[in-house]
Amino acid sequence: MARTTDGSGTPVPQRLLAAATRLFAEQGYDRTSVQEIVEAAGVTKGALYHYFGSKEDLLQEVYARVLRLQQERLDAFAGADAPVEERLRGAAADVVVTTIENLDDASIFFRSMHHLSPEKYKQVRGERRHYHERFRALIEEGQRSGVFSDATPADLVVDYHFGSVHHLSTWYRPDGPLSPQQVADHLADLLLRALRP
Amino acid sequence: MARTTDGSGTPVPQRLLAAATRLFAEQGYDRTSVQEIVEAAGVTKGALYHYFGSKEDLLQEVYARVLRLQQERLDAFAGADAPVEERLRGAAADVVVTTIENLDDASIFFRSMHHLSPEKYKQVRGERRHYHERFRALIEEGQRSGVFSDATPADLVVDYHFGSVHHLSTWYRPDGPLSPQQVADHLADLLLRALRP
Amino acid sequence: MARTTDGSGTPVPQRLLAAATRLFAEQGYDRTSVQEIVEAAGVTKGALYHYFGSKEDLLQEVYARVLRLQQERLDAFAGADAPVEERLRGAAADVVVTTIENLDDASIFFRSMHHLSPEKYKQVRGERRHYHERFRALIEEGQRSGVFSDATPADLVVDYHFGSVHHLSTWYRPDGPLSPQQVADHLADLLLRALRP
Amino acid sequence: MARTTDGSGTPVPQRLLAAATRLFAEQGYDRTSVQEIVEAAGVTKGALYHYFGSKEDLLQEVYARVLRLQQERLDAFAGADAPVEERLRGAAADVVVTTIENLDDASIFFRSMHHLSPEKYKQVRGERRHYHERFRALIEEGQRSGVFSDATPADLVVDYHFGSVHHLSTWYRPDGPLSPQQVADHLADLLLRALRP
């Protein structure tokens, strides 16, 4: 019975994480008080500090979850058995779809990363860099094999694409004219067209 | 004379604005206290509140300045007497250069916009939309005349490019290998290559 | 036990309320800072805001207590089994005695009521009106039965009497020549003499 | 041209006093800022401090005006050539009428007196006491000659009546059913009825 004092049956730590994610996305990290989080999760402050060392830990947990998910998906697409342009297109479109499907996490990621303490920030940045490098390797592979133009450094191309991914949380609305998959296809298409030799 | 009590000769409001811009960019809006701003500007809190109604007004002033500047430059490029692909390339590269030259303003813009009160937020968004529409019109003009591919809606193309512009403040470092102009040329190039029919 | 960190054994909220009452009466609501209140109560600001939502809430609590007390006493006197002139005399004298015995509350009541926010003010006024109406009903009862003169509207008579009650905090001094009961008897006497047919 | 920079032709000090009176009555002394006063009067802060030494001086000026007026009127009524009950009735009714006609001044008087510094407060209290004594003398005169009952000390009777006068600003509304004169007649009547032997 412990850990699940409300009707939902969801364990307390997950309830806290879900509440924090929503509130951080809606109001920003600094504007969200610990009090609001525990109220939204239906627990008390003591419970939060029982499971998480600090408010910042909560934020880091959100990141950890997102990073893990995205890295797994990228690995799957990049390691597939298919021509490089198909693998890149698949990965580029997939990150768009999963970002849209977790827009809250994405908003938090790009808005609140700098609220982490230097050491945690460094760690997250490291994992992020690793992710980017995997993506870049895909582009370089295509450039070496002549499938992609090498007019632009692969680094810059990666930033060009991820810029548009970050930007999604600014403009994408679920009730807009395009489905997540349509947006993803368009953005992947733009990337591949830009890379045509 | 009362307006320039330190050696610089710079009027107090401008000193405050400069200090606030730097601090907001470095630490974020919420993490910057009014106390820090006035200390950096070498005045007292009373002086700040003599010129600005609130901390938020200071933030809005930063925006107003950036928006004004960018709108002016876009108008100049878009209205030039040249083929549409040259005008688009010029505008697309210019916004990258001026963004890099004012990276502080840009960081603030994309990170702290949501800290404005609803009404001020709406106003800034409105001006921003106007700016985007001017840019989109350029792309649509090229699509209609067949110079650009119309495979992707112009709206999405605009967001694709501005995503990368916003993203600059995340990765661009003045001591990196590329000059602002080189980055700008590469990004404009990617845009125009993606638009090739 | 956490609630009684000083020697007195009195719970923190009551200590705060007592300190606030005394200070509001002595200095007025606006002139009393939250800092002064918590110092007088021997706690910290955080503790105050743990129990009371705002400084204004503290003020309203003072009112609530007074209103409750006075309403109870009036009900007892008005509902007694005795001729109307005795019931009115009893009630009129009693409100004087209890006002003198709680002069601090009374000063606050008549000086600081208008410092409440419009909604809270309205609520207090409502309860106050209810109290006045009970008193007026007593006078009207006597007027109808011919025991009291009806030369003056009952409303005005109520205001006449309560004017003098409010006024007590301006002039009454515990070390003066008259005891609370003597003052009460005199004022009730004036009221009943004025009502003689 | 100096002293009358707006269209009204009213000298600046009087404009300031009028603005301050209205604002003090509406919002209370502490809640009214010097800035609000000068804006309402259409001048700047420097002008205010040119004419008045402090915000408190403004308050004292309001008092001085009221006290002077009321003392003059009381002297006229008390010194008239008429039976004492007519003189008392006249004075008692007159103070009600003039209070209603200057309700702003009255509100300020009874609410903000204690905001004066100790020395100014003492001075105003002194003048006020002098006024009360003149009124009391009238009652004592009637008591000695047997026209009024001496069951109640004259002091208390004065406080009884002035309590209701102070109270006027709490309940009297210009759009109510009774004219100032009617209210005055009723209250004077109550006083004299209470004093019947």
Place this chain on the structure above:
DNA sequence: AATGAATGAGTTTTCATTCAT
């Protein structure tokens, strides 16, 4: 595993007053 009272340093903002001009 969880409570909730209490802390104390921090926040933005207000304001009467001064003074060089």
Place this chain on the structure above:
DNA sequence: TATGAATGAAAACTCATTCAT
């Protein structure tokens, strides 16, 4: 006679965190 920039002290309130239970 009047300006308005600037001061500096104080205001109410917030909040992440701790800890005895």
